[in-house]
Amino acid sequence: MKQIQVIALKEIKTYFASPMAYVVAAAFLAITGFFFVASVSDAFSEATIRGFLAGAVFFLIFLAPALTMRLIAEEWKLGTLELLLTSPVREIEVVTGKFLAAFSMVFIMAVLSLFFVLVLYVFGRPDVGPLLTGYFGLLLYASAAVAVGLFASALSPNQLVGLIVGSGILTTFTVIDFISDRLGGMAAHVLNGFQMGASFSVFDLKSFGVAQSGHFADFARGILSVPDVVYYLSITGVFLFLTVLVLEIRRWR
Amino acid sequence: MIRLEHMSKYYGSYPAVIDVSFEVLKGEIVGFLGPNGAGKTTTMRVLTGFTPPTEGSAMVSGYDVVSHSLDVRRHIGYLPETVPLYLDMTVSDYLSYMGQLRGMNTRHIAERLPKVIDMVRLGDYRDTLVGKLSKGYRQRTGIAQAILHEPDVLIMDEPTIGIDPVQVVETREVIKELGQEHTLLLSSHILPEVSMICKRVLVIHEGRIVADDTPAHLSDRLQHTERIELGVRGAQAKDVISLMRDLQGVIDARTDARAELAKADPGRISLLVDARPNTGASERIAQAVIGKGWGLITLHPLPMSLEEIFLQLTTDEETGKQP
Numbered sequence: 001m002k003q004i005q006v007i008a009l010k011e012i013k014t015y016f017a018s019p020m021a022y023v024v025a026a027a028f029l030a031i032t033g034f035f036f037v038a039s040v041s042d043a044f045s046e047a048t049i050r051g052f053l054a055g056a057v058f059f060l061i062f063l064a065p066a067l068t069m070r071l072i073a074e075e076w077k078l079g080t081l082e083l084l085l086t087s088p089v090r091e092i093e094v095v096t097g098k099f100l101a102a103f104s105m106v107f108i109m110a111v112l113s114l115f116f117v118l119v120l121y122v123f124g125r126p127d128v129g130p131l132l133t134g135y136f137g138l139l140l141y142a143s144a145a146v147a148v149g150l151f152a153s154a155l156s157p158n159q160l161v162g163l164i165v166g167s168g169i170l171t172t173f174t175v176i177d178f179i180s181d182r183l184g185g186m187a188a189h190v191l192n193g194f195q196m197g198a199s200f201s202v203f204d205l206k207s208f209g210v211a212q213s214g215h216f217a218d219f220a221r222g223i224l225s226v227p228d229v230v231y232y233l234s235i236t237g238v239f240l241f242l243t244v245l246v247l248e249i250r251r252w253r
Numbered sequence: 254m255i256r257l258e259h260m261s262k263y264y265g266s267y268p269a270v271i272d273v274s275f276e277v278l279k280g281e282i283v284g285f286l287g288p289n290g291a292g293k294t295t296t297m298r299v300l301t302g303f304t305p306p307t308e309g310s311a312m313v314s315g316y317d318v319v320s321h322s323l324d325v326r327r328h329i330g331y332l333p334e335t336v337p338l339y340l341d342m343t344v345s346d347y348l349s350y351m352g353q354l355r356g357m358n359t360r361h362i363a364e365r366l367p368k369v370i371d372m373v374r375l376g377d378y379r380d381t382l383v384g385k386l387s388k389g390y391r392q393r394t395g396i397a398q399a400i401l402h403e404p405d406v407l408i409m410d411e412p413t414i415g416i417d418p419v420q421v422v423e424t425r426e427v428i429k430e431l432g433q434e435h436t437l438l439l440s441s442h443i444l445p446e447v448s449m450i451c452k453r454v455l456v457i458h459e460g461r462i463v464a465d466d467t468p469a470h471l472s473d474r475l476q477h478t479e480r481i482e483l484g485v486r487g488a489q490a491k492d493v494i495s496l497m498r499d500l501q502g503v504i505d506a507r508t509d510a511r512a513e514l515a516k517a518d519p520g521r522i523s524l525l526v527d528a529r530p531n532t533g534a535s536e537r538i539a540q541a542v543i544g545k546g547w548g549l550i551t552l553h554p555l556p557m558s559l560e561e562i563f564l565q566l567t568t569d570e571e572t573g574k575q576p
Contacts, residue, residue: 079335
């Protein structure tokens, strides 16, 4: 347990010492800010964060792997992975520590975005329920995205591979409805069950795709449903487990 | 402190290390010598619990590397071949992180850190970013992390590779001092380096241990001997040995324990004779045996694989010295 904390704190420190975290946080706030403004600037628009969430959920596909791509790939490249894996630390502790570090960064980004909520309170009277479920869902979504990114980072010593593979997996989970639309029947039903967030309808500024499909839709509407929570926790768990597996397989190689 | 028993490691079907057994006792400084690709790094990775052996077993400090991997890792200090450093941390930050990973508490780290930094002579650089250090100082930082938690066993893979000659000398000094307090296994492909630091040398070639001796004996044997296998019938072993020792060009003769074990013919004596090369020793041996009226069964110069290895080692030393 203590080793998890040691690793997480070291990684968080490294985040703040390098420009990457600042760049990712700035990009996150700028992009989601644009979506937020677009969704509430109309005189008759609702005071919600649905626009913000649509932008956040979509762009975390790229931003989460950008945060995690360094975490394992660099250890591999520098040779420090050998040191880490010959220290009295279990793989699961390494993976959990790194996951917590990256998740903390997303958490900080989410806290900074509360500025948008403040704006809503100044100019309107937002409904509290969807705000709470929206943020809760965002954190769940982010933990899944970070876990996928961490897994991708463990696949190669090249950070770029981590970024592309991570974004690729997340994109697949997001646009799965494009595939299922063409299948129909049971297969479509199963595939839809795996959809992570809303697909490209996010760019339709009128409807803000979050509300339409994927496991994120209900959170954006203010509904807390158990299957959605379980879904994101499962994705997180499965990919963290796969990351541990990749590290263990590397020992035998 | 270290015990390997019939350890083999295969990567797929490729055997990196084959049936290696040796023991390193507490306080010993052992050099692990062999050309590149001989299996040194693989053996060390097995000992440090980085990779499990395919066959056989490995014990460090009394713990099995597979079943008690975490205990093993608590008792070793390891310096891999590529010095594992986080370039964006300062020397002291890096060292305290490594200490924490090894489960040291803050007070223990605060107490050990100055001592270790002093030991590897890094005093002026404790607040320098590791990425800004020269290769020799990075190497010392690597050594510092390996000894920080006062491990029972220190394992260093090519600790002087790729540093400039002046720093090589200083680094060797540091390692030599460490050998006074630790059980040390150190790999190298440079024979003179090993002879300078170690009291015992294991030579590994193509995944097999081919020699286990003191550096002095090893270089003697490597440089000045030709080994001849001799089989004689109708004589006493001690008579043959004393006869051989009197011959010109012969350095030593002894019974061949391996051949004795496997012998099918009870009247036959098997000897190993070490002779100076190119002195016509074989002919003299044959004449002497026949002259005594004994039966000469075999007279066979043994191919000295060590010689080839030695050649490789010396050539590597020369090229290795080029900056």
